[in-house]
Amino acid sequence: MTDQRDMSETKGRLLLIPNTLDFGCVGEDxxxxxxxxxxxxxxxIHAASKLKHxxxxxxxxTRAFINRVSEVTPLSTPLxxxxxxxxxxxxxxxxxxxxxxxxxxxxALLAPALAGHDLxxxxxxxxxxxxxxxxxxxxxxxxxxxxxxxxxxxxSLVLALAASGLQGQSFAxxxxxxxxxxxxxxxxxxxxxxxxxxQQTQLVIETPYRNAHVWQALLEHLQPTTLLSVSCGLTLAQxxxxxxxxxxxxxxxxxxxxxxxxxxxxxxx
Amino acid sequence: MTDQRDMSETKGRLLLIPNTLDFGCVGEDxxxxxxxxxxxxxxxIHAASKLKHxxxxxxxxTRAFINRVSEVTPLSTPLxxxxxxxxxxxxxxxxxxxxxxxxxxxxALLAPALAGHDLxxxxxxxxxxxxxxxxxxxxxxxxxxxxxxxxxxxxSLVLALAASGLQGQSFAxxxxxxxxxxxxxxxxxxxxxxxxxxQQTQLVIETPYRNAHVWQALLEHLQPTTLLSVSCGLTLAQxxxxxxxxxxxxxxxxxxxxxxxxxxxxxxx
Numbered sequence: 162m163t164d165q166r167d168m169s170e171t172k173g174r175l176l177l178i179p180n181t182l183d184f185g186c187v188g189e190d191x192x193x194x195x196x197x198x199x200x201x202x203x204x205x206i207h208a209a210s211k212l213k214h215x216x217x218x219x220x221x222x223t224r225a226f227i228n229r230v231s232e233v234t235p236l237s238t239p240l241x242x243x244x245x246x247x248x249x250x251x252x253x254x255x256x257x258x259x260x261x262x263x264x265x266x267x268x269a270l271l272a273p274a275l276a277g278h279d280l281x282x283x284x285x286x287x288x289x290x291x292x293x294x295x296x297x298x299x300x301x302x303x304x305x306x307x308x309x310x311x312x313x314x315x316x317s318l319v320l321a322l323a324a325s326g327l328q329g330q331s332f333a334x335x336x337x338x339x340x341x342x343x344x345x346x347x348x349x350x351x352x353x354x355x356x357x358x359x360q361q362t363q364l365v366i367e368t369p370y371r372n373a374h375v376w377q378a379l380l381e382h383l384q385p386t387t388l389l390s391v392s393c394g395l396t397l398a399q400x401x402x403x404x405x406x407x408x409x410x411x412x413x414x415x416x417x418x419x420x421x422x423x424x425x426x427x428x429x430x
Numbered sequence: 431m432t433d434q435r436d437m438s439e440t441k442g443r444l445l446l447i448p449n450t451l452d453f454g455c456v457g458e459d460x461x462x463x464x465x466x467x468x469x470x471x472x473x474x475i476h477a478a479s480k481l482k483h484x485x486x487x488x489x490x491x492t493r494a495f496i497n498r499v500s501e502v503t504p505l506s507t508p509l510x511x512x513x514x515x516x517x518x519x520x521x522x523x524x525x526x527x528x529x530x531x532x533x534x535x536x537x538a539l540l541a542p543a544l545a546g547h548d549l550x551x552x553x554x555x556x557x558x559x560x561x562x563x564x565x566x567x568x569x570x571x572x573x574x575x576x577x578x579x580x581x582x583x584x585x586s587l588v589l590a591l592a593a594s595g596l597q598g599q600s601f602a603x604x605x606x607x608x609x610x611x612x613x614x615x616x617x618x619x620x621x622x623x624x625x626x627x628x629q630q631t632q633l634v635i636e637t638p639y640r641n642a643h644v645w646q647a648l649l650e651h652l653q654p655t656t657l658l659s660v661s662c663g664l665t666l667a668q669x670x671x672x673x674x675x676x677x678x679x680x681x682x683x684x685x686x687x688x689x690x691x692x693x694x695x696x697x698x699x
Contacts, residue, residue: 177592182582195473200582204468204665288592292599300595300657303673311593313451313469313665315582323446323557324580326569330561333602333630361602388569396473396582404572 173274175302176281177289178209179314180226182396184286185369186421193398197229200396205312206233209281213238214273215245218284218294226283246270248294267301274307286422287316292334292366317395318364321424324402325362325390328428332362338375345375349382356387357429364426372417379425383407387429394421442543444571445550446558447478448583449495451665453555454638455690462667466498469665474581475502478550482507483542484514487553487563495552515539517563536570543576555691556585561603561635586664587633590693593671594631594659597697601631607644614644618651625656626698633695641686648694652676656698663690 179201183194197206209230217223223245231240249266274280282289282298288311289295302309318334335352339345352363367375372393379389385408394400399421405413417423448470452463466475478499486492492514500509518535543549551558551567557580558564571578587603604621608614621632636644641662648658654677663669668690674682686692 177589198471199473199476200471202467202469202471202584204464207468288588290592290595290598291588295592296595296598298595299593300673303595303659309593309595309671311589311661311664311671313584313589315471316585316588319557319560319585319588320446320580320582323559323564324568324578326559326565326567326572326578329559329565330605331603334600336599390572392580395580402578402580404569 171277172307173214173276173278173280174308174310175271175274175299176208176212176279177295177299177309177311178212178281178283179205179288179312180283180286182286182315182317182320182422184222184422186394186397195396195398197233200315202313205314206230208312210234211237212279212281213243214278215243215281215283216248216270216295216298217245217282218248218289220245220247222285223283244273248298267298270298271301271305271307274302275305288314291316292318292336315396317366317392317422317424320395321390321392321402321426322362322364324392324395325426326404327362327388327390327426328360329362331360332364332426334364336365337367338365338378340371342378345378346382349378353383353387353427353429356427360428362426362428364424366422366424369422370419372419372423375425376415376417379427380407380411383427384429385411387427389425389427391415391417391423391425393417393423395424397421440546441576442483442545442547442549443577443579444540444543444568445477445481445548446564446568446578446580447481447550447552448474448557448581449552449555451555451584451586451589451691453491453691455663455666464665464667466502469584471582474583475499477581479503480506481548481550482512483547484512484550484552485517485539485564485567486514486551487517487558489514489516491554492552513542517567536567539567540570540574540576543571544574557583560585561587561605584665586635586661586691586693589664590659590661590671590695591631591633593661593664594695595673596631596657596659596695597629598631600629601633601695603633605634606636607634607647609640611647614647615651618647622652622656622696622698625696629697631695631697633693635691635693638691639688641688641692644694645684645686648696649676649680652696653698654680656696658694658696660684660686660692660694662686662692664693666690
């Protein structure tokens, strides 16, 4: 790696801008989205309002975000003049691959920062690079001697973990479960054993329309004594978090919405 | 577990109140603490301002937090009339043990919520129950049919992960490393292997005065090609995040402050 830290003062910074957690929930159930100020700190909102250059998971949702920012504080650059570059689409559920693989592509994404402008990185929900694309851009920024500044904001994973009451001194986010039914069952049973052996809370997410399938699979394949938690619609007015053991869940039943994000976590005793 | 959900409307809620990440940094280096509004959303600040009853990791730091809240928005109950119960002290670095083990003790902590009052749970930094005490209170609340509401706020772990540029689709927080030098080296080498095998980012924290020891141990025991990241003073004006491979770090050197929290993370290729 080339160390170019001495030159960093001539460069812009890469600001990691937290997004809200209500992606895809617009207008659902007739519920209003939360006020931006209720879920994001003013530090992040102000920083976003001053940016002109962005690297984003999705241009449309980024424009919607910038529009919400503009309702709270004036933008330094009008929305229509903002420069939004989109990350190559990463495969959800794919393991451990950087979403940008060509140096040329990366240099183009980082060009505004290299030219001295602050550059915002933003995903569709929560923090960029956490259960979301963006990590490869951050790593490339470090390599290029660009200062990386993460701004305080929410992550659904740790909010769900806090709300679960499960072990928070040791936990693992293991991404998405396999879609194939047999593989999914095997994976859940293996992760139940990992949780038991390491006393480590396991967290997974899923695209909302598969919530009910994942839930049924968890009830089927986790041990009856395993504590299982689900947080649905975190930060939304209709959001909720509940924890019980698998045996308890089987007794009472639960219907999960198919249009609101959920985080699932468990701890085997 | 007893299911008392039908009675939940007569009970108060357990609100998980995020704290700032500047614990222990008061006045250090002559730097001012961040403005509360820059690091916490107004939703959390407003919710905190309306509470009278708290379960806290530490009463003194909770009063300091409530005082910062009062500088932003008026309190519903004056600080001196607030009811702050303190969690039994959990052992930092101790594995997987609930900090409250007696039902009687737990019933006393949850009494305000059972009597119909909202109850705030707060730790000294970040989210309660995430690398901090509080999880056993949350679990007991679920068991007692008390609604658990996590409020949007920062966690140093995921901010550090976002800032690292390392794998954010699969990561584990493994707590504190052993203090014993031999055990610490073994543990780091084992976690380097876990990272390589699972392509999973590993995160650890340490009390600030041991930052330099942990850093040296990581440089000694991780493989030269392992990517190693450190985030120091997250959300503070003097905070920074950097990532390089171990070989690179050995070449350039790095001095870590002994009075500011750091998060360490690594990913073995």
